[in-house]
Amino acid sequence: MKKLVILGAGTAGTMMLNKLHNVLDKNEWQITIVDQHETHYYQPGFLFIPFNIYTCKDVIKPKRDFFPTGVNVINSEIDKIEPKENRVLLKDGQVVGYDQLIIATGAKIKPEETEGLKEELWYKSIFDFYTVEGACALRDFFKNWEGGKLVINITEMPIKCPVAPLEFSFLADWFFTEKGIRDKVDIQFVTPLPGAFTQPKASAILGDFLEKKNIKLKTEFGIARVDAENKKIVSWEEEEIPFDCLVTIPTNMGDDAIERSGMGNEFNFIPTDKQTLKALEYENIFVIGDATDLPSSKAGSVAHFQADILLENFLSVVEGREPNEKFDGHANCFIESGFGKGILIDFNYDTEPLPGKFPLPGVGPFSLLEETKMNHYGKIMFRWMYWNFLIKGLELPIESQMSMAGKRA
Amino acid sequence: METVELVGKQFELDDDGHLKNQSDWNEEVAKEFAKLEGIEELNDRHWIVINFMRKVYQEKGDAPSIRRLTKESGVDTKELYALFPKGPAKKAAKIAGLPKPKGCI
Known part of the structure; x- marks a missing residue:
């Protein structure tokens, strides 16, 4: 029996598990998946919790619901990978050998990387919304908040779902308008980037949305520390921005086990071939999703497109052929913009988000880089698709490779 | 194609002005x-x-992030911002004749 080990049972790992379980010969391959957590989170849903759109129940299911029978599931933290020995050491003492390894250990927030961030004001007037705990604490805080300075701050790039901080700002504008206290809430979006988003055309258009919604934009601000006593964030150049409520997007990093294994870059992300998804330094290791160092967005849609490519390349490699499928960096993001509307962007490594139409058989077309009700329904529908199709590795009517159909260049 | 005239010569620039x-x-x-x-x-x-940026680019095909500069160049973050105000990684890459770091996605 050959051994395939998948590290991480989040979006990418679970998807790969299901896809490979469906195609690999059960007499030939034993599949093992390792994850320390028992709960699967629908991470795109965290954004909605502070605004009472989703509850915690909407974003949580047991991981075991998505594991096919016949798979060896190990519930343990990973100590380290020893790629030269083709084995993984687990914190519970087990040693797991492999013929092929797929790393899907994801990315997580590291607020402790910024001085003063995770200290006395944490979950009192400083919150994140990239964890279920942070999102719920923020929901409770907003319940009784009477207004003041709301600062949304990106610490450093790259981050998971780079549009989420913008969505948070748009939803805050809507939420406090509905509450009748928008005039008392001063919303400021503070980013180290030179614009509202990473890519020029979308950045300009999304920047206009911020202005239209009376959200102030502060660019090129690299946060150095939090001055808790005076409730200010301070940049490396000693610029200060006061806040009453700070919503931080802390530094995102790969799993600690990657650092312990000496396999990551300065963010603990693993150097990965941007087209084939093979680990650059190891013959029998693939990497997928947020755990990679690819210059694509860290998002579920990206992991989903990568999964189709990885499946083909995995089958090629184990049959002794070259991995010929190429990932193009495709990302597809519904951006919730408040008041029951949304914006859609679709892009890849080489083509930045463009305006136009996005065709989707049976449902679409959706409008690209425009605010529509249809795009909002797309976003809402996606949670159902995620739980029922995506995570189970079933086909969705959307191509892995980006298409120019409908786009205006 | 955007160009810039420096030291009496025309230079071609990419979409990011690098x-x-x-x-x-x-x-x-x-x-x-x-x-x-x-x-x-x-x-x-x-x-x-x-x-340091040029060396990393030659090895990796991408310019380093601020975090890598801080960790390995011998110049800490505070000084990086003092030397190259606003966006050290981007600005230093531009001066070093390299494309914008891809990590800024």
Whole structure:
């Protein structure tokens, strides 16, 4: 029996598990998946919790619901990978050998990387919304908040779902308008980037949305520390921005086990071939999703497109052929913009988000880089698709490779 | 195609305003790009960063992030921002004649 080990049972790992379980010969391959957590989170849903759109129940299911029978599931933290020995050491003492390894250990927030961030004001007037705990604490805080300075701050790039901080700002504008206290809430979006988003055309258009919604934009601000006593964030150049409520997007990093294994870059992300998804330094290791160092967005849609490519390349490699499928960096993001509307962007490594139409058989077309009700329904529908199709590795009517159909260049 | 005239010569730029052909780069060109970015003079500390960026780019095909600069160049974050105000990684890459770091996604 050959051994395939998948590290991480989040979006990418679970998807790969299901896809490979469906195609690999059960007499030939034993599949093992390792994850320390028992709960699967629908991470795109965290954004909605502070605004009472989703509850915690909407974003949580047991991981075991998505594991096919016949798979060896190990519930343990990973100590380290020893790629030269083709084995993984687990914190519970087990040693797991492999013929092929797929790393899907994801990315997580590291607020402790910024001085003063995770200290006395944490979950009192400083919150994140990239964890279920942070999102719920923020929901409770907003319940009784009477207004003041709301600062949304990106610490450093790259981050998971780079549009989420913008969505948070748009939803805050809507939420406090509905509450009748928008005039008392001063919303400021503070980013180290030179614009509202990473890519020029979308950045300009999304920047206009911020202005239209009376959200102030502060660019090129690299946060150095939090001055808790005076409730200010301070940049490396000693610029200060006061806040009453700070919503931080802390530094995102790969799993600690990657650092312990000496396999990551300065963010603990693993150097990965941007087209084939093979680990650059190891013959029998693939990497997928947020755990990679690819210059694509860290998002579920990206992991989903990568999964189709990885499946083909995995089958090629184990049959002794070259991995010929190429990932193009495709990302597809519904951006919730408040008041029951949304914006859609679709892009890849080489083509930045463009305006136009996005065709989707049976449902679409959706409008690209425009605010529509249809795009909002797309976003809402996606949670159902995620739980029922995506995570189970079933086909969705959307191509892995980006298409120019409908786009205006 | 966008171009810029520096030291009496035309240089092609990419979409981000960085030097398109790396073979066009030399120390004189770097000094001129620095002036465009509001840095009148490049001192030894600037050059440590610029040379480190070029070295990483040659090895990896991508310019390093601020975090990697801080960890490995010998210049800490505070000083990086003092040397290359606003966006050290992007600005130093531009002066070093390299494309915008891909990590800024």
